[in-house]
Amino acid sequence: MTRGITIAVFAATLLGATFVGRTRRSRVPAAEEVWSLLMGTRTGRVLTVGFWAWTGWHFFCR
Amino acid sequence: MTDDVDIIETIGPTLTVPADGRSELSPPASRRAADWLNRRGGVLTVAIGFGLIGGFTRSFTSAPYMLLGGALVAVVIAMVGNRERRLPRPPAPARRGYVVWGLIVAFFSSAEIGNVVLGSGRDHPSLSVLMDPVINSYPGRATALFVWVWAGIELVRR
Numbered sequence: 001m002t003r004g005i006t007i008a009v010f011a012a013t014l015l016g017a018t019f020v021g022r023t024r025r026s027r028v029p030a031a032e033e034v035w036s037l038l039m040g041t042r043t044g045r046v047l048t049v050g051f052w053a054w055t056g057w058h059f060f061c062r
Numbered sequence: 063m064t065d066d067v068d069i070i071e072t073i074g075p076t077l078t079v080p081a082d083g084r085s086e087l088s089p090p091a092s093r094r095a096a097d098w099l100n101r102r103g104g105v106l107t108v109a110i111g112f113g114l115i116g117g118f119t120r121s122f123t124s125a126p127y128m129l130l131g132g133a134l135v136a137v138v139i140a141m142v143g144n145r146e147r148r149l150p151r152p153p154a155p156a157r158r159g160y161v162v163w164g165l166i167v168a169f170f171s172s173a174e175i176g177n178v179v180l181g182s183g184r185d186h187p188s189l190s191v192l193m194d195p196v197i198n199s200y201p202g203r204a205t206a207l208f209v210w211v212w213a214g215i216e217l218v219r220r
Contacts (some may be wrong), residue, residue: 014166060130061198
């Protein structure tokens with residue numbers, strides 16, 4: 001039950017922000033914009049690769 | 063008109079190759095790795111093979127460390143090789159709602175850290191605990207590894 005609630009909250013948050021970001025008059029930027037901005041800087045790329053490596057370790061190694 | 067002029071083809075900003083195909087300067091290993099990964103077939107081959115082999119590994123053993131460590135090294139090398147053809151930085155954002163995405167990241171991070179601190183069990187499941195039922199089977203683990211390494215390769219391609 002707790003697992004289901006946690007997954008539902010996470011998914012609803014992510015999907016909600018994605019949907020709001022796609023609305024034309026929204027002040028919230030679309031996920032693609034955030035991603036482009038993040039990958040447009042060296043710091044963002046390093047952080048993203050670091051996060052990617054952490055997910056690999058967290059889910060498949062530990 | 064071009065009889066007395068050497069025709070050269072330029073690949074990227076630094077490497078030039080004569081028209082007859084003989085390369086005077088061999089591209090660095092990082093560039094070759096990036097070139098190979100930039101081909102769709104190469105990406106698929108790597109990602110599928112990685113998932114199929116990685117599906118046999120188990121957590122808390124040395125095998126996934128070696129496998130994922132190799133993938134990390136390959137991605138970093140290819141990313142360095144790919145930096146010259148990266149797209150220019152996009153213009154500054156017009157909208158100011160980026161704080162919303164920051165709050166979401168903060169929410170996910172604090173929930174994950176909080177669950178880990180509280181024991182990461184049934185009552186306080188962290189993300190890895192949530193994924194355990196999927197990752198503990200061969201098909202789920204192989205698929206998840208395929209997705210993970212595909213994401214890493216896509217990072218390099220940008």
